[in-house]
Amino acid sequence: MVGKGEVPGRLESGTSAFRRLNLALFAAGFATFAILYCVQPLLPVFSQEFHVSAAVSSLSLSLSTGMLAVAMLVTGSISEVWGRKPLMVAALFSSAVLTIVSAVAPNWHTLLVTRLLIGATLSGLPAIAMAYVSEEVDTKSIGLAMGLFIGGNAIGGLAGRVVTGVLTDLVSWRFAIGTIGALGLAAAIAAWRSLPESRHFLPRRADPADLLRSFATHLRDPGLRALFAEAFLLMGGFVTFYNYLGYRLIAAPYSLSHSAIGAIFTVYLVGTFSSTFVGHLAGRLGRRKVLWTMILVMLAGLTITLSQNLLLILLGIVAVTFGFFGAHSIASSWVGQRAQIAKAQASALYLFAYYFGSSAVGTLGGVFWSAWNWAGVTALVAVLLLAALGIALWLTRLSPIAPDGTRV
Template identity: 75%
Template sequence: MDRGSETTAERLEGGTPAFRRLNLALFAAGFATFAVLYCVQPLLPIFSEEFQVSAAVSSLSLSLSTGFLAVAMLVAGSLSDVLGRKPIMVAALLSSALLTILSALAPTWPILLTTRVMIGITLSGLPAVGMAYVSEEVDRKSIGLAMGLFIGGNAIGGMSGRLITGILTDLSSWRVAVGAIGALGLVAAVMAWRSLPPSAHFHPRRADLMDLLRSFAAHLSDPGLRGLYAEAFLLMGAFVTLYNYLGYRLMASPYLLSHSAIGAIFVIYLVGTASSTVAGSLADRFGRQHVLWAVIAVMLFGVALSLLSSLFAILAGIVAVTFGFFGAHSVASSWVGVRAQTAKAQASALYLFCYYCGSSIVGTLGGVFWASWGWPGLAGLVSALLIAALAVAFRLLRIGPSL
């Protein structure tokens, strides 16, 4: 590689055809990743009925995927340091799409869960690796736009995957719906293979387990980062648990909503796009530590609203929870990158590990509360998590301006 290839001018710049192709491929990759991961969430009541399993066991179709994703993500970034970014990303998209199609054909519950475990492992090659790819290949002035489209694809994919699944399940069956999501994943894999430019600024590194462990240990010794990791677990656990069992409540009497209507509720995710922007702007103005506790308080207010019997009040509560969650996640995740002085990728990987562990562990635990005490019990669990998150936020407030 000549010296010129290392200059900033050689990186992908906004407005060029290569940059547009990259953005299209990254958006499609982000869309497919979260569509595949979360398409089963509105199907939990159907799985309970078809496979004769409890709500908690049904939630394993999502919790196992996010749990194995959390663990695998800790090593996926390091693996891409050795093998390269684009090959890992394309392989992740292709394999997870094929596994999603296989899951639609699963004849038994254990086979369905096995495919979902494998999907979680294969998807780990997208989130962290995609961010590393953007930081290496895109001009500094254009990184924000490229990263924003990648993350935007995540949000819209998560919403659309649930919505498409709900509609197609009403029109046909859950198997057709999941198969369609897998087909979208295949399209995204082809787009990534054809449109993502080969890495021009990637330099392979020798895998060093001890360096990785030292980075993790250094981050975990920082009380500020430990607090942010706790927030990731608590906030995501509360958020996913509420959505996991909302369908059970609203499909039952007196609401009797259809699968399409349940899927349409996830359009509320669009509120998250606005709240992320608002929270980020407020954090720049008033400080992250002051904004974080406020948006968590908004989540608690939303949980309280959801206890009312009115469908309008329930939906208003879910809107408040969604607004607060995306605002809190935006503040906390960006805070990690500011707080970590070295090995920022590993610091972010630990945050995502805790984030998806919250989804996996609490998401399944919520099924026990739902089965035992109904929505009041579930709301009690979520409220306890948010009160703990609020306590951590106040502790971060006391740590000081070094955050």
């Protein structure tokens, strides 16, 4: 127990508090991606049932990620005043409830409205979780903690896709989405019970001008600007890749079922391993070296998917997924370390770019798919990844700014 006037220690790996933290972060990460991306394998289903194009169908995902991107700029700032845990828990519960509501939406426009609201409620989680970790966890354990949070993202993304694919074939897409909402409620309860209270959070006054100055401070740092750009490019490419993969595999010559396409998303397990493994690797070799290597892995995998052989396509999917989650775990933890003030706002800016890339490029990919099929989608994603590679190589020459000289 911490005595009066003493500064409480930060959470370290191997302790019971750190294990409870990991459970809560994993559950939160799981719910975020399961709820957000459960509609991704259903895009061809929506096109057929509601008679909309691939680009319009993608709005069921893009509206959520777009609203999430914008709303995070607000909720990240609110958490600087109200605290981390209350907003995180409220975000999980409300998002799960809205997901259940979306399962009974009577028409396409109502479904889109509920998905838009889900983006708003989920905004109270990702950036705040990143700030919470940077404040409460020992520096040597941050990579592991963030890796487990992102690992939860990977498992949630896997569950959201596989469960919806299988249950859509067996029952209906409505039952599938309702099931995801129920899983989200379970994850919310786990996070509420397990997440340790903040011990290092220092509330700020609710001064809009001061909050805007904090945003400006982050945007003046060239290192943070580069990391924000990486978020846009990497996530934009990754979501576009997966958005239209289902359209390719459901058509001839593959003609896969929704269950089979959902099963392909089990490669998200690779992301669980990658985020943790690469986090450790970056701790030993340095973020600067490992980030650009992960982007090269994504480019290699993307090239392989141009093959007509299904096994090679699967290999390419594995490589893209491994590289993405590895790169994201590095960049997201780097933001929390580099930001010197208002860490939740820095994380919110990173995730604004991350989810704005998902929204804008994810829908743009539908235009490329309609015009040039998979070759067009691949070309778009390749341009994004090459730009991300150039930025990652520039980051290897970036000077540190931490007061103790730590390379951040």
